[in-house]
Amino acid sequence: MEPVKNPIKNSEKNSEKNSAEKTMKIDLTTVLNGRADRIIFDKSFDAKESEGYCMFPDGIDITSPVRVVGEVTDKNGCMFLNARVSVSYHTLCDRCLADIDRTFSFDFERMILPEEDAAARGGGLDDARGDSDDSDDSIEEILYVKESGVFPEESIIEDAALEIPPYHLCRDDCAGLCPRCGKNLNDGACGCGEKKEIHPELKKLQKLLDNFE
DSSP states (O other): OOOOSSOOTTEEEEEEEEEEESSOOEEOHHHHTTSOSEEEEEEEEOGGGSGGGGGSOTTOEEOSOEEEEEEEEEETTEEEEEEEEEEEEEEEOTTTOOEEEEEEEEEEEEEEEOHHHHHHTTTOHHHHHTTOTTSOTTOOOEEEOBTTEEOOHHHHHHHHHHHSOSOOOSSTTOOOBOTTTOOBGGGOOOSGGGSOOOOGGGHHHHHHHHHHO
């Protein structure tokens, strides 16, 4: 993805900068009317307000607005969205149940087509790309223009949910919890290993031996 720090000629910056929205919209008016061939944006949205929030795994709590920084470019009548998404979340260590707060980032890429193309092409990605060998295989899905813009929120959440690791550790050498007393072994040994394990059926005999002594 090209750096998006400085706009090029015939480009226009989005006036809304990094303000958390309940529904994220990227306004494409200046591209659609030919006044710009590139739009740079820096937006955030509240994932918890989205219908797709349930796609995140159980035990994952998104702790801050999802930030999306990128650009929409118009190349010979074909529009593409390229962005970097940052997500912060809270969960628990799978071994010791300690609190974990982490942030991860990933690339988000989509082809953008006019809304009428959804019906004309049947919404098919292969039809939208055509049979050209030059089609970019990294762009796996399409966003359709609606109300002079695109709403990538649900697609971003879907990709973000797939990016979250299935297993979390507070540290690589986490010792976990003692299976007997439940102490966090990262804080030191609990002493349970020094105690001899006695079969339940022999506990009565052990009591007799203790009384005999």
